[in-house]
Amino acid sequence: MSAEHPSLTPAYRPLYQQIREALTRRLASGDWSPGVILPSETALAQEYGVSQGTIRKALDAMAADHLVVRHQGRGTEVARHNDERSLFQFFHIYGEDGQRRLPTSRVLRCSRAKANRDEAAALNVHKGTMVVRIYRVRDLNERPAMTELVTVPAELFPDLELLGKEVPNAIYELYQRRYAISVQRAVEQLYAVAANSKDATLLNVQPGTPLLEIRRTAVDLENRSVEYRVSRCLTRHQHYLNELV
C-alpha cells in the first residue's frame, strides 16, 4: 500500500517513520510554508494509503520535534519562528527572579568576511568561505548582558550584510521569512572565559571578569549547519538554565 506514493523510500522502516520522513521532506522543500495548515489526518491517510492512526503517529513525532504545531479543532500548522518559540526552545538565560524575557539588541557591525577556522569547522565549509558576521550587544532589563557574534554562510543568506544595523532582534524569524531557512535545532557548548578588553568595555565590567561563553551551532530542516554564534554573557544578574528530564 505504501509503494503507491512516490516519495516513500523503499528500504524497510516502520510506516509511520517513512511517512514522517516524506512529510519532513515536503516541509523542507517549501511545499508547505510556515504557518500553513496541513491537510487533515484523514486526507493525508488517503493520500498515502495508510490508516489515520499511522498519520497521527508521524505527526505526533513531528510535533515533538517542533516541526509542526497541532491545534485541536483547527488543524496541524507548519511551525513558525515567533518570539515564543525563540524563548522556549532556544533562549536559556533566566533572570534573578527566575523569569526570562527576550533580550533587546544593538547591532555594532554587520559585514561580509572570510570564515576563520572555528567558523569554518562549525558551519561545515572551507576556511576562507565567504560569511556574514553580525556583532551585537544584547541587553536584559536595560542592562548590557552579553556580547554576541553571529556568523552565517554568505551563500545561504544573500545580501544579508546590506541590512547593516537594521538586522532585527528576532533573527531566526528573518531567516525563515526572507531566506526560507527554518532553524530546527541547535547544539550549545558552554565555557567559562575571562572578559577581553572589548567585552569589558561593552558590558561595562573589568577585563578578566568571568563570562559564560556559549557557542551555538544551529541546524535547519535539511540538517545543514546554517549559523554559528558565540555569546559571552555576564552571570551577575542572570544565569543559564537547563532542565535534565
Added chain:
Amino acid sequence: MSAEHPSLTPAYRPLYQQIREALTRRLASGDWSPGVILPSETALAQEYGVSQGTIRKALDAMAADHLVVRHQGRGTEVARHNDERSLFQFFHIYGEDGQRRLPTSRVLRCSRAKANRDEAAALNVHKGTMVVRIYRVRDLNERPAMTELVTVPAELFPDLELLGKEVPNAIYELYQRRYAISVQRAVEQLYAVAANSKDATLLNVQPGTPLLEIRRTAVDLENRSVEYRVSRCLTRHQHYLNELV
C-alpha cells in the same frame, strides 16, 4: 470502568493520564522496585479495566520520562540508576574530542552540618536543618576537572556521613539502592565565576581563573528536592554541552 480501581483519582483527566499517575504512585511507594519487570500491558489493562492501548499510552509517556524502560519481547522494567543513565541524563560535560566519560572522584570531606541559606532554599527546608555535605574533587582523563559540593537532607539519608571517604562515585545509584530514593529529574543553573583559593589549589590553577559553576537541584519520584550540588568546572579541556531540540 475506571472507578473500579481504588487508586484512580476522581477528577477528570484523560484515562491514560490517570493510569500514568496511578502507576507512578506505585513506583514511588516502592510497590515495584528498580529493575523489576512490570506486569504485561494486557495484565495491567485487565487490572485497571481499560484497553491495552490506554495502558500503552501511559507506559510510553513514563518511558519518555525515564521512569521505566521498555524492551520488546522482554517486558517493561522499572528504571534503574546505572552509569549509562547517569551519563546520558545527568552528565553534560564533554571532552575536547566530543566524547564523554564519567569522572572519577576523590572525596575530601563527608560530614553532617546545618543547612546554609542557599542549601535550605534549594532543598526546600528551613535554614539550620541538618544536612550531609560531601565535598569532592572529580578527575577527567587523570586531570582534576572540577570541585563538587553535594548537599542532601540528613533526614532522608540516615548515616550517610558514616561512609566518609568511601562515598562511591556513582552516588545516585547509592541513593536508590541504600535509601530507596530515585532521582528522576534535575534543574541546573550555570554561572561563570572566578576560582577562589581552595578551588585553585585543588584544580591546580591560578586563583581567579574562570570556572563554570553548575548549581543542580535534583528531584525524586515524589517531587521532593533531595539533593543540591554545586560543581565548579574547568573548561580548558572540557565543556558543558546542551542540545536544543
Added chain:
DNA sequence: GAGTGGTCTAGACCACAAT
C-alpha cells in the same frame, strides 16, 4: 453544524527474548 485533532477501544500481525 461541519470539520479538526484527542481519546479510547478491539483486534490483527510482526519482531524479539526467553525457554
Added chain:
DNA sequence: TTGTGGTCTAGACCACTCC
C-alpha cells in the same frame, strides 16, 4: 513455543474551532 512489546488498522465518541 510462548509471551512480550511494536506496528497497523478500523471505527466510535469527545472537545474544540470556525463559520
